[in-house]
Amino acid sequence: MIEGLKSSMRAISAYRQRLIGIDKVLKNRDQTSWRSMQHDEEWMFIHMQDEIVCLVCRGHGFKIFRGDYIPYKFMYFSFLDSLTIEPNVHTRCRCILEWLNAADAIRGRLEEELYMYDVIVTDP
Ligand SMILES: [Zn+2]
Numbered sequence: 473m474i475e476g477l478k479s480s481m482r483a484i485s486a487y488r489q490r491l492i493g494i495d496k497v498l499k500n501r502d503q504t505s506w507r508s509m510q511h512d513e514e515w516m517f518i519h520m521q522d523e524i525v526c527l528v529c530r531g532h533g534f535k536i537f538r539g540d541y542i543p544y545k546f547m548y549f550s551f552l553d554s555l556t557i558e559p560n561v562h563t564r565c566r567c568i569l570e571w572l573n574a575a576d577a578i579r580g581r582l583e584e585e586l587y588m589y590d591v592i593v594t595d596p
């Protein structure tokens with residue numbers, strides 16, 4: 473009886489530690505937000521498939537760019553939404569960059585943070 477109670481207390485304590493760790497990770501996320509433009513990101517350059525696409529845009533066609541490289545390569549870029557960027561290679565550029573590995577990259581970052589805050593992700 474006492475042993476059972478002790479083991480329950482240990483389990484509760486372990487869960488409590490995990491929740492505290494998860495809370496820290498989420499608070500950290502709230503402060504730093506879900507920042508993109510990092511090296512683990514893979515963005516694909518997509519241009520229109522018609523005859524008025526210029527040679528420069530065509531030249532970037534379907535190449536993969538790392539997130540941290542985009543601000544240097546495409547100085548006038550802007551976000552269309554969190555997964556889509558307009559590179560604005562020139563005025564009236566119709567190209568977009570699509571974030572291919574968003575789910576993997578974000579999962580990887582979360583796992584890294586959970587590890588950093590010592591949150592056990594497997595069941596005890
Ligand atoms: Zn172009």
Ligand SMILES: [Zn+2]
Pocket residue numbers: 519529561562565566567
């Ligand atoms: Zn273009």
